Amino acid sequence: MHYTGTIWRPPYEASSLLLEVTAGCTHHKCKFCTLYADLPFSFRMSPLEDIAADIKEASEMYRRLQGHQITRTFLTGANPFVLRSDRLTEIANLIRAGFPEMETIGSFARITDISTKSDAELAGLRKAGYDGLTIGIETADDEALRFMNKGYLAADILEQCGRLDRAGIRYSFFYLTGISGAGRGEAGAKATAAVCSQLHPTLIGANMMTIYPDSELYQEIQRGAWAEESETEKYKEVRTLVENLNIPTVFAALGASNAFQMQAKLPRDRQKLLDFLDHVIENVGEDELRRYRESVHHL
Known part of the structure; x- marks a missing residue:
């Protein structure tokens, strides 16, 4: 599996397949954050061939565990939802090809990742299986956000x-x-x-x-x-x-x-x-x- 640096996930994603599709954060400006300080770059997209290879490796591993099905994938990185809708859809198709039983796909997301997508694109991503995003809003105190x-x-x-x-x-x-x-x-x-x-x-x-x-x-x-x-x-x-x-x-x-x-x-x-x-x-x-x-x- 291609994993880069420390892999962060919410506690409730413990049983999900962790799939790296990005590494680092597109924003990388929050004053309190040191989570991705161990990376030599701010943000990087994973090549589709690496993602496909990881899905194949994970699928073969789970097939060896007879009777065990994986129904949720969590995409790793600070904000994979920043990816364009067509790339997220392509990733969802790769996941389903390796795991036909897959039901939902989640990830971390920034508020700004949502704003770059149209309503039609969001509806299409839901149809592709994206559901259960984790958003670090941190607060709704505008003074603190600024x-x-x-x-x-x-x-x-x-x-x-x-x-x-x-x-x-x-x-x-x-x-x-x-x-x-x-x-x-x-x-x-x-x-x-x-x-x-x-x-x-x-x-x-x-x-x-x-x-x-x-x-x-x-x-x-x-x-x-x-x-x-x-x-x-x-x-x-x-x-x-x-x-x-x-x-x-x-x-x-x-x-x-x-x-x-x-x-x-x-x-x-x-x-x-x-x-x-x-x-x-x-x-x-x-x-x-x-x-x-x-x-x-x-x-």
């Missing part, structure tokens, strides 16, 4: 994910707890809940801001241009987000950046989740939470 160089604003999240809803392409959001900075987390959470509550994410996954010395954000902190939330503030921010979400969805905090992992259905389990977060806020000290943050040497 400062972190995300390349879009809250209005773009609403517009582009509304188009996914109309195309029938399901999606999950990643929320980055702490992105708004010290003293602004709960306001950022409320803004994000207001936007999410107008959309239909199947899951909202919270990750905790973890700042590394090789990030541009670390340099901003050294210059005094930005201040990190305390760890306790981050849990208050998560609580505010959960309290203000007004849609049926799954809320999860399952990544390594979270000292306490959780998953619950909203609104059914809201109070149970709020009680758990209150317990963390009231009974787990800042020092203990900070020790965990400092132990996360790499996400």
